[in-house]
Amino acid sequence: MSASAVALGSLPAAPVLASLAETGRTSTGEEVLFWFIAPVMVLAALGLLFARKTVHAAMSVVLVMVCLAILYVAQEAPFLGVVQVIVYTGAVMMLFLFVLMLVGVDSSDSLVETIAGQRWVGVLLGLGLAGVLSGVVLTAADMTPVGLEAANADTNAVGVARIIFGDYVFALEVVGILLITAALGALVLTHRQRLTRRVGQKERADARVSAGTVLTPLPAPGVYARSNAMDVPALGPDGRPLDSSVPRVLRVRGQERAVSEVAAFQGPDAPHLTEAEESTGDADATGAAPPDRSITGEEPNR
């Protein structure tokens, strides 16, 4: 920390400002874009801090990233801008969302710190990052900007490729090795030996079939002229009511209604339920007996 503080004091920041003033002229369009994007970015960044739901916070980050990408493109760095969206918005934040969804929609965040002293470590690392960044800015003070046209002479992508795969190829390789090591480390650390046989989708399907239970969806409840509620059973092809078509909860509670209660009888001599029958609701009235109009398969085709 002290080293960077010394550097801050001793190195003059004047050349940076001077060179910025030289090349930093902006057009009107650029200014309009900036003053439109910047407030959006600030609001979205605040949204990250203050959003109650984690998905909202994640979406704020996505918004910041997309705005950042637009600014990159406006600064004539289309490669950086587009890669920003592909890598960070498209892959990294997508993974975040994936985890959030797996954790569950309604799970609230636990605010208990599980790692002891992580705040102090975080503060230290933050200070270190600030030191590194200010060091980078100050060492850039000696450089004289060549301008975007010279940098993008053979298109932006080629320019970036020359720098990454030419000047900084060693750093790139080191970072690549680091990333692969990290990925392998994650694999090794999360690996566990299987003590039981793996139960995959195929095994589950086999188990379901051999259990001999109903494999298809259960029949839907009955739909009649007078009632299409959940508590009336449907009729099977033989005309008998299907008990399994009424949800189990209603059946357990005894809230199932019989077909005879909702069946519409037509004609002058249609039977009417007496009040006694309605009130008692004995076993015969719960649809155990087949209705008169049973389907036998021998009806004439109409």
Add this chain to the structure above:
Amino acid sequence: MPGLTLVPTQVAVATGADFSNDTWWIVAIKAVGVVVFLLTSVLVAIWFERKVVARMQIRPGPNVHGPFGLLQSLADAMKLLLKEDINVKAADKVLYLLAPMISVFASLLIFAVIPLGPEVSIFGVVTPLQLTDFPVSVLYILAAASFGVYGIVLGGWASGSTYPLLGGVRSTAQVISYELAMGLSLVSVFILAGSMSTSQIVASQEQIWWFLPLLPAFVIYFISMVGEVNRLPFDLPEAEGELVSGFMTEYSSMKFAWFFLAEYINMLNVSAIATTLFFGGWRAPFGLHLINDGMFNEGWWPLLWFLAKLWTFMFLFVWIRGTLLRFRYDQFMKFGWKILIPAALVWIVMVAAVQSVRQFTDIDLQTLLIALGVVAVVAIGLSFLIPEKKAPPATEGEPEEFDAFAGGYPVPPLPGQTLPPSPRRRARLAEETEQRTATAVLTAEADASTTDQPSDGEEEEPRG
């Protein structure tokens, strides 16, 4: 690395489109034209899909509204517009509304960089038939596509319901695994074309369309492009047999229509990308460019070729939908991670090796191709030396007992197994022999000299 120069020595990068003549009204005309093209194409695409699938299933398809049922999708669109807009109570209001908008917005972005044709004259201004282009257009396409998935994921999450959430989770996993393979398959095109700009990629295909030398990459792209737009057999995020309709379950009316619109625009998008990157873009097919000094590769003609190729891919989409079944989820993940991505990686390394030999040495193309052919032949020859998997031991001797419910499933007899005689048939046989013996007894009584008795089970008439 001394001695190695990074400047390509042999591969000349083709020049891209020149937009210097464009005025603001030309850009406006092109932008409006792209949007109008996409919206009308979606109407046609829905009709086309229903009609083609109907023909594959031997039924007429929509044929009531307008000639050949052409106005059917218009009527459906009107119906969706006028339907009641239902907002789910448990939904997260903002994201629930935002999700379909993100989907449509991202899908409209992609056609901006697709070259529909070479330079044409619009109201006296010579301009390429393409809204815009920049050095990293194909990456821009990938970025827009990966952004569009947020619509699906957020729609699934914000609905506040189980099936949509499952659809959203599936879609996230699908994107992460299949976009990798898609991006990797495009890299070999970049290597050969020497550019990531769409107009330059089309220009680089003057000699040969890239799908021929880069056939494996094209196959990988084709598979992952079907996965990218959530079409069968990769429609797990909206699998209607499992998840009602996945992330779209809680959407109705116009919000549903947006999702629907985005899906079809995305189909057009990926077809256009396949056309541009692998099938020569707007270039005339079947050697038509040789006629009349390349007349068919100039002016407005190429628009026709582009559309023809685009709709060929659309037809393939419908064909696949009419033919294939949906993947099981674990098969689908295994296919993406264990087959597509390794294959794409190996292919990139091979293409990069060949390309670096071409660039950094003096070997000419013919020698290189012959050498590659020899290597391929040797590799195929060596592959014959690998011992084949042992065939399962042939079942011999006694026909084994047939278990009609082996493993719990009702199964047909395997080779070597025979069906046991049907119990119904046995009963009927017994009945028949009883009758015959009865009649035989009667005839024997009538005519004692008869000796030929029908033997049991020998004479069976086939069951009808």
